[in-house]
Amino acid sequence: MPGSxxxxxxxxxxxxxxxxxxxxxxxxxxxxxxxLKPTPENLGKTMLNLRELEGPxxxxxxxxxxxxxxxGRIVVIDGVRSxxxxxxxxxxxxxxxxxxxxxxxxxxxxxxxxxxxxxDPTNWETFMERDLRELGVGMGTVIAAADHTIVxxxxxxxxxxxxxxxxxxxxxxx
Amino acid sequence: MPGSxxxxxxxxxxxxxxxxxxxxxxxxxxxxxxxLKPTPENLGKTMLNLRELEGPxxxxxxxxxxxxxxxGRIVVIDGVRSxxxxxxxxxxxxxxxxxxxxxxxxxxxxxxxxxxxxxDPTNWETFMERDLRELGVGMGTVIAAADHTIVxxxxxxxxxxxxxxxxxxxxxxx
Numbered sequence: 001m002p003g004s005x006x007x008x009x010x011x012x013x014x015x016x017x018x019x020x021x022x023x024x025x026x027x028x029x030x031x032x033x034x035x036l037k038p039t040p041e042n043l044g045k046t047m048l049n050l051r052e053l054e055g056p057x058x059x060x061x062x063x064x065x066x067x068x069x070x071x072g073r074i075v076v077i078d079g080v081r082s083x084x085x086x087x088x089x090x091x092x093x094x095x096x097x098x099x100x101x102x103x104x105x106x107x108x109x110x111x112x113x114x115x116x117x118x119x120d121p122t123n124w125e126t127f128m129e130r131d132l133r134e135l136g137v138g139m140g141t142v143i144a145a146a147d148h149t150i151v152x153x154x155x156x157x158x159x160x161x162x163x164x165x166x167x168x169x170x171x172x173x174x
Numbered sequence: 175m176p177g178s179x180x181x182x183x184x185x186x187x188x189x190x191x192x193x194x195x196x197x198x199x200x201x202x203x204x205x206x207x208x209x210l211k212p213t214p215e216n217l218g219k220t221m222l223n224l225r226e227l228e229g230p231x232x233x234x235x236x237x238x239x240x241x242x243x244x245x246g247r248i249v250v251i252d253g254v255r256s257x258x259x260x261x262x263x264x265x266x267x268x269x270x271x272x273x274x275x276x277x278x279x280x281x282x283x284x285x286x287x288x289x290x291x292x293x294d295p296t297n298w299e300t301f302m303e304r305d306l307r308e309l310g311v312g313m314g315t316v317i318a319a320a321d322h323t324i325v326x327x328x329x330x331x332x333x334x335x336x337x338x339x340x341x342x343x344x345x346x347x348x
Binding site: 001083102104105131135138139140141143144145146147151 | 309315317
């Protein structure tokens, strides 16, 4: 969910040397290909249009060749949002592991409010609207079905320690 | 989700002296009122029928008088399954706090397989079917939107410690 700590996960594993495929990049590439400006509106519309044209796992499918090209013991996919996407990834990569990062709505709101990216909420109402939009596409289902859940209610250092632990466990399982 | 540790939560808080209202009891009472046997099938059908007749928050609405009658610093509701139910509870009880208990599908499957209640799965396929049924009514959305998440991947003793910690925090917040 927005503000849970997904970005920290990505940066931490990148620093560990893991290649990361960002699902949002697929949408950004398509926006560029269509000669549109990468505004939040154009990105949102293009994402919905891709799903309409190519099905609910459209973005995931476009990630497959990128993932197959990546080399490393663990390759990380950033931005899974529905069970349809999980199914595609599991089909192509039998060792696929789903990791969720949880933080309470209150904590996430405070973080986003402090972060103040252009598309971050400035009040509780717009925060809740965005939450419900994410949950509407099936984000909650993916979170509930995760193979690992990291609770991120503490400090940044605690989160990084937990991320390294989960990654170490995965390498050992493999 | 089935096998996550919801029952341990209920028993632990009951031993702490908290009254607990079990949402499933509303359905069991209705089954009795209709002179039906409390089979899993009759319980399932009656639950769906109540929702059809009285809306998606039917079970939650029937819990309100029970909750208002209960006395204690904290009253626990067992069995929230959709955001519609959360909204009803928040409306009637502004200090409502949503707690989720998470365990990975693998861990939950092993627990249910060992528990062997009459309606527990005996193979991965029936386990996944039940999971998808729970997620289909919006369980994942509720889990992702929880105010507290307890990760229950360790021992029973660790879970009980964590439950007592969450309850203590709530009493302090109040």
